Amino acid sequence: MNQETNYARKDSRMMMKDINQKLPDFKVNSERIARRVKLNNFLKHVFSMSTLFAIIVLAVLLYRIGADSLGWLNLGFLSRNLSIFPEKAGIYGAIIGSVYLMLIVIPVTTILGVSTAIYLEEYAAKGKVQDFIKINISNLASVPSVIFGLLGLTVFGRILNLGSSILAGGLTMSLLVLPIVVVASQEAIRAVPGFLREASYAMGADKWTTVRKVVLPVALPGILTGSILAMSRAIGETAPLVVLGIPTLILKIPSTIMDDFTALPIQIYYWTLDTVLTPEYANLAAATIVVLLVVLFVMNSAAIIIRNKFQKRF
Amino acid sequence: MTNGISKNENIVYDVKGLNLWYGEDQALKDINLEIEKNKVTAIIGPSGCGKSTFIKTMNRMIENIPIVRTTGKILYHGQDIFDKSVRVEELRTKVGMVFQKPNPFPKSIFENVVYGPRIHGIKDKALLMEIAETSLKSAALWDEVKDRLNDNAYGLSGGQQQRLCIARCLAVQPDVILMDEPTSALDPIATFKIEELIDSLKKDYTISIVTHSMQQAARISDKTAFFLMGELIEFDKTSVIFSNPADKRTEDYITGRFG
Numbered sequence: 001m002n003q004e005t006n007y008a009r010k011d012s013r014m015m016m017k018d019i020n021q022k023l024p025d026f027k028v029n030s031e032r033i034a035r036r037v038k039l040n041n042f043l044k045h046v047f048s049m050s051t052l053f054a055i056i057v058l059a060v061l062l063y064r065i066g067a068d069s070l071g072w073l074n075l076g077f078l079s080r081n082l083s084i085f086p087e088k089a090g091i092y093g094a095i096i097g098s099v100y101l102m103l104i105v106i107p108v109t110t111i112l113g114v115s116t117a118i119y120l121e122e123y124a125a126k127g128k129v130q131d132f133i134k135i136n137i138s139n140l141a142s143v144p145s146v147i148f149g150l151l152g153l154t155v156f157g158r159i160l161n162l163g164s165s166i167l168a169g170g171l172t173m174s175l176l177v178l179p180i181v182v183v184a185s186q187e188a189i190r191a192v193p194g195f196l197r198e199a200s201y202a203m204g205a206d207k208w209t210t211v212r213k214v215v216l217p218v219a220l221p222g223i224l225t226g227s228i229l230a231m232s233r234a235i236g237e238t239a240p241l242v243v244l245g246i247p248t249l250i251l252k253i254p255s256t257i258m259d260d261f262t263a264l265p266i267q268i269y270y271w272t273l274d275t276v277l278t279p280e281y282a283n284l285a286a287a288t289i290v291v292l293l294v295v296l297f298v299m300n301s302a303a304i305i306i307r308n309k310f311q312k313r314f
Numbered sequence: 315m316t317n318g319i320s321k322n323e324n325i326v327y328d329v330k331g332l333n334l335w336y337g338e339d340q341a342l343k344d345i346n347l348e349i350e351k352n353k354v355t356a357i358i359g360p361s362g363c364g365k366s367t368f369i370k371t372m373n374r375m376i377e378n379i380p381i382v383r384t385t386g387k388i389l390y391h392g393q394d395i396f397d398k399s400v401r402v403e404e405l406r407t408k409v410g411m412v413f414q415k416p417n418p419f420p421k422s423i424f425e426n427v428v429y430g431p432r433i434h435g436i437k438d439k440a441l442l443m444e445i446a447e448t449s450l451k452s453a454a455l456w457d458e459v460k461d462r463l464n465d466n467a468y469g470l471s472g473g474q475q476q477r478l479c480i481a482r483c484l485a486v487q488p489d490v491i492l493m494d495e496p497t498s499a500l501d502p503i504a505t506f507k508i509e510e511l512i513d514s515l516k517k518d519y520t521i522s523i524v525t526h527s528m529q530q531a532a533r534i535s536d537k538t539a540f541f542l543m544g545e546l547i548e549f550d551k552t553s554v555i556f557s558n559p560a561d562k563r564t565e566d567y568i569t570g571r572f573g
Contacts, residue, residue, distance in 0.1 A: 126380060195417040199479070202375060203430040203486050204407035213433065214419060 065293075068286030077287055082251055082262070086280035091288055093253050097166065097261035098235055100254060104170025105177065105234045110227055112174075113181030117223075120182075121189040122211055134186070141179035148176040149243030157244055164245045166257040172240045177230040184226020188219040221310030228303040232296050238265040264292045324351045326490055326520045327372060332386035334367060336379070341367045343544045345386070349490075354512060354521045356535030356552065358528060360572065363541040365524045369492050372522065373409040374402045390490075407434065410488035414495040416475035418467035418482070423459050426467045426478055430486035445485050452518075453481035454511050473504025480511065484519075491515065493523040497530065509534050528568055532556050540564045 080090025116137075124130045152172025162168035192215050200210040216223075246262055248270050254261040262270075271285040327349035334342035341364045349355050357365045370376040372388060374395060387394045395405055407430075418426050427446040428436075436442060446463070450456040455477040459470070467478055476496060483491060493512075497505040512521060512534050525531050531538050531552065538555040540548045540563075548555060548564045559565045566572055 193417075195413060195415060196419060198375065198378070198413060199417045199419065199482075200429070200433075201378065202373065202406055202411040202413075203433070203483070204403045204405075205433050206403050209433050213429070218420060 065286045065289050068283050069290045072283040073287040073290055077284075078291070081253060082249060082267075084249065086278060086284055089284055091264065091267055091291065093250055094262045094264050094267040094288070095291075096253055097250075097263040097266075100166045100257060100261060101170050101173060101263055102231060102235065104167065104257065105173045106227075106231060108171065108174040109178050109181045109230060109234075113178050113227070113230075114185050114223060116178075116182045117185030117189055118211055118216075121186055122207060122215065137179050137182050141183055144239075145176055145237050146239040146243060148172060149240030151175065152240055153243050153245070162258075164247065164260055166254055166259060166261045169241055169244055169246070169261065169263070170257070172244060173234045173237065176237060176240055177234045180230040180233065181227050184230065185219070185223045188222025188226065189215060191222060192218045221306050225303045225307045228299050228306070232299040232303075235263075235299070236265055236292060236296060238269050241266050242269060264288055264295075268292070325349070326351050326391065327522075328387075328389040328392075330387040330389065332368075332371065332388060333384065334364075334371060334376070335383045337381045341544050342371070342384075345546050347539060347546060347549055349520060349522055350537070351520050352516055352518075353536040354516050354523060354534055356531035356538045357522065357524045357541060358526075358531050358538060358567075359541035359547075360567065361526075362543075364544040365541045366494055368541065369494055369522060369524050370411075372490075372492055373406050373411055375406075375411065377402070407486050408488055409490045409492060410483035410486055412476070412479050412483055412491065412493045412496045415499050416472055416479050418470075418475050418478050420466065420468060422464045423467050423470070423478060424463040427481050427485050429482060434486070446481075449481040449485040450478075452484050452515070453477045454507065454514075455481055471504070473500050473507060476500060476504070476508060477511065480508075480515075484515075488519065490520045490522065493521065495524050495526055498526055505530075528556075540567060542567070 077090050078095070079092050080088065081093045082091075083089040120130065120134060120137075124133075149172060152168060152175065156162045156168040156171050157164065160168075162171075196214050196218065197210055200214045205213070241263060246266050247260055250260055250262045252259070268285045268288045271281040271288070275282045275285075325348050327347075329345050329347040329349075332342055332345040333340065345368065357369060359365045367376060371384065372390075372395075376382050376384075384396065388396065390405070390409070393400065419429060421429075424443075424446055427449050428442045431442060431445050436445070447456060447460075450459060455474060458474060459465075459478075462469075467475060470478060476499075480491075480496075497508050500508065509530065512523065515521060516536075523531075523535065535552045537550065538552045539546055540555065540559075540561075542563055548559060548561045550560070554560075555564060556568055559568065
């Protein structure tokens with residue numbers, strides 16, 4: 001096709017007459033500029049002091065805990081079980097309890113949470129009802145954990161008669177962090193560019209195929225990051241377990257999910273309560289806090305590393 | 315799709331009285347148009363004239379926007395694509411699409427090309443490799459990527475990415491290829507390569523292309539449809555549209571008086 005292609009371009013002269021118009025005059029006020037520079041300097045100090053304050057508080061906290069735990073935190077402490085005698089006490093049972101708890105929370109929240117997010121983002125018809133559900137899931141994420149504890153006590157502890165078992169604790173914790181996983185997964189799924197879905201649909205893919213082969217692989221780092229942060233919340237939460245009525249002294253290492261158990265934050269809580277009678281319990285609590293902080297630090301670092309490594313730009 | 319209403323074997327698409335609304339706004343008004351086999355049909359018109367909407371209706375991608383409503387018929391080989399018995403997934407394996415912005419998946423070049431065959435159930439490695447090679451050759455990309463099929467597709471240049479998208483589309487073995495301004499995000503050299511490619515593809519495929527560039531329409535198409543404000547103003551051989559248009563508005567547009 002050898003067509004004559006020299007067609008006239010758009011007539012640009014029409015726009016030219018607007019360009020040479022004059023701006024209205026205004027004076028630059030140098031006093032005003034000086035004031036604003038001053039304000040800027042002042043605010044800079046306010047901001048840096050706020051940051052410094054947070055860092056100092058954190059440092060004091062870490063120092064006191066570190067100092068208290070000194071001499072108490074050792075391999076024996078990690079591998080011994082609970083005891084009423086401080087020098088014989090260890091947190092092996094609490095570590096196992098926390099691990100069991102995670103073994104329930106991780107599958108329950110990821111399966112339910114990611115499925116919910118897929119439904120809300122990919123399948124549900126966009127509209128008022130869906131917006132209402134979304135807002136309420138976000139609200140659930142900020143409901144105090146003690147309320148989830150009460151719910152767990154009623155539903156899992158009493159109605160389903162699971163008592164204060166690992167299963168009851170795990171399911172309660174799952175409810176607590178489920179909204180976080182849903183919201184994080186929704187955000188990750190929403191961040192997958194629409195043009196990737198379009199490409200898949202245009203080749204005759206159905207919705208689930210598109211979700212499985214295109215959306216989820218791209219959203220996975222975001223989902224993982226959110227899930228890990230949710231798990232680190234679950235591992236540190238105390239209130240729901242206290243409400244469930246975890247016994248103070250568990251001498252048996254749990255072996256099934258129907259057993260009673262104790263977990264790291266619970267142990268910190270109970271030891272702290274009893275420091276009046278047995279001052280050494282404060283050292284045990286401090287040592288446990290250090291262990292918990294290390295676990296949380298590792299998990300949060302993993303989340304950040306995943307986020308930075310797999311961040312994709314389009 | 316064996317409803318013998320179509321009298322002419324050469325008519326791939328027969329659009330009859332197509333209307334389309336976005337909510338209350340009518341975007342397409344009573345469109346009647348036939349698309350012929352193994353021809354390149356260009357769709358031109360100013361921004362907002364409905365040309366993209368129209369091409370996205372032909373494979374029903376437009377239905378991803380929930381507020382869209384249509385009336386009228388689009389017969390594809392005699393079968394109305396809006397009929398309840400037609401599955402969009404099946405229609406889209408026959409009618410491929412290339413988009414305005416290259417949109418490869420964040421996967422390897424190979425995985426991009428075999429995405430379609432894979433989702434349609436082909437698992438045999440050797441067969442997938444053959445499909446990938448043939449499709450990439452047809453899309454004039456094979457020589458540039460044959461040594462790095464396992465590299466991420468986002469390492470390719472924009473023009474290469476768009477040819478990869480064309481290869482990916484060809485791998486499903488479509489009958490029609492719809493292109494929605496496929497070169498608007500590309501530089502002149504990449505554009506030239508895509509245009510050459512379109513010319514070589516038309517012996518095996520029916521192509522419909524939306525373009526902003528009238529020069530492009532004039533260079534590559536056999537027939538041209540001019541859309542304005544949701545209406546099909548004129549549809550004729552490209553040579554007629556660009557030398558002797560019947561409608562004053564067509565003439566004003568192609569001579570650059572508006573748009």
